[in-house]
Amino acid sequence: VRSAAYSPDGKRFAAPLDFSLGTFAVFNATDGTQLKRIESHASKAMCVAWDPRGEYLITGGDDGQICFSDTESGQVIGIIQVGEDPRRLAMLNESTLAAVTRQGSVFIWYAQPTIK
Numbered sequence: 861v862r863s864a865a866y867s868p869d870g871k872r873f874a875a876p877l878d879f880s881l882g883t884f885a886v887f888n889a890t891d892g893t894q895l896k897r898i899e900s901h902a903s904k905a906m907c908v909a910w911d912p913r914g915e916y917l918i919t920g921g922d923d924g925q926i927c928f929s930d931t932e933s934g935q936v937i938g939i940i941q942v943g944e945d946p947r948r949l950a951m952l953n954e955s956t957l958a959a960v961t962r963q964g965s966v967f968i969w970y971a972q973p974t975i976k
Contacts, residue, residue, distance in 0.1 A: 863907040863948075867914040872931075874898075874917050876905035882921045884908055886931055898934045900927035909949040909957075918957065920946025926959060942967060 864875035870889060877885035877894075882901025885894050901921030909918045916937070917929045922945050928938035944961035951957055959967045 862905075865908050865910055867910050867931075868912055869914055872914070874908045874910065876908070878905070880904060882923065884917065884919050884929075886917065896931060896934045898929045898931075898936075900929050900936050901925060907946055907949045909951055911951050912954050918949050918951065920949050920959060926957070940969065 862876065864873055866873045866889060872886050872895065873889050874884055874886045877883045877897060882899065882903055882905045884898045884900060884905055886896040887894055898917060900919045902923045904922035905919065906922060907920040911918065915931060917931050919927050924942050924945055926940040926942055926946055927936050929936050942959065942961065944963045944965055946959045947962050948960040955971050957969045
């Protein structure tokens, strides 16, 4: 496993399920049962992070994309085309995402959060 991340509430964790197929999974942190399968990348699954509310999984792959997936439905709801291969991801707060790529670049995105 190259990357794994606990949800903000500590009740779930996410990790690549099938490294070569770009698939991630969300697991119950207590007993390890798989809760959701998320197919977010066309190539290797590399890194994962959660949004601060635990509603979205943010994943990076060798396809040069960062994907945002709804953890309830498992559906990809947004994609950032990075053009380089993300290796580390971190949500710094509700509106700031940082990524480090295999090529050595650091990217930071700021977004206006949606109030629910």
